[in-house]
Amino acid sequence: MAQKVTWEEIGQKGFNNISPAYKSNGHIFTAGNVGLDPVTNELPEDVEQQTINALENLKNLLEKSGSSLDRVMKVLLFISDRASGPIVNKVYAKYFPHSPARTCVMVQFPDEAFKVELEAIAEYDE
Template sequence: MTKTIIATDAAPKAIGPYSQAVRGGDFLFLSGQIAINPATGELVSESFAAQVRQIFKNIEAVLKAAGSNFSQVVKATVFLKDMGQFAEMNGIYAEYFPNDPPARSAVQVAKLPKDVDIEIEMIAFLG
């Protein structure tokens, strides 16, 4: 099995020693995305909903760079600073997975990079 690094300028650059995504065989492993606007490099902070929507834009850009899309996502992990925001996140999340949603975990964590409220990572099948 070969490993291919996926990178795109349409999503935020990695802020550490990791890749935006890695293709391994027929699977694409996306690193966690936070609400950074790739055009400005700044965090989106006007609302929690705006953060979630920016994360999905970032994920969509990485999926597209790998020749994939949301219909091929098989697993998502959502990290929330406050589980009280789960319902709001879930409503937006459902917009991206209206049919046959992937498996998902959602956990509350004490702290996230850049002190954001949410981070989402995904795995997609490319076969």
């Protein structure tokens, strides 16, 4: 049976109507992680820092849920501007040297200040 991961469990501010993740059958399925600063909950202007923050938020979520970045099997990445691709890829490569499967989609976020969002599927030990 699927187990909900709560914002309280991972120690992050979240959204009432969105769960940060669900765990089921040895896998964690995360919601989208954006570039909000994990301490201040503020959004930096530049895509590099937003990417770092999003990946740090994902790392925290996975570690508090019994997994880690090196157990990520699939990433779905959303970016708002094609020109930011090389910057995002440079940061991404530092966090995922094992190169999990990935899809990258260019989108228009409801709030134009957001430049990157990512979700992941990772393994964990039940």
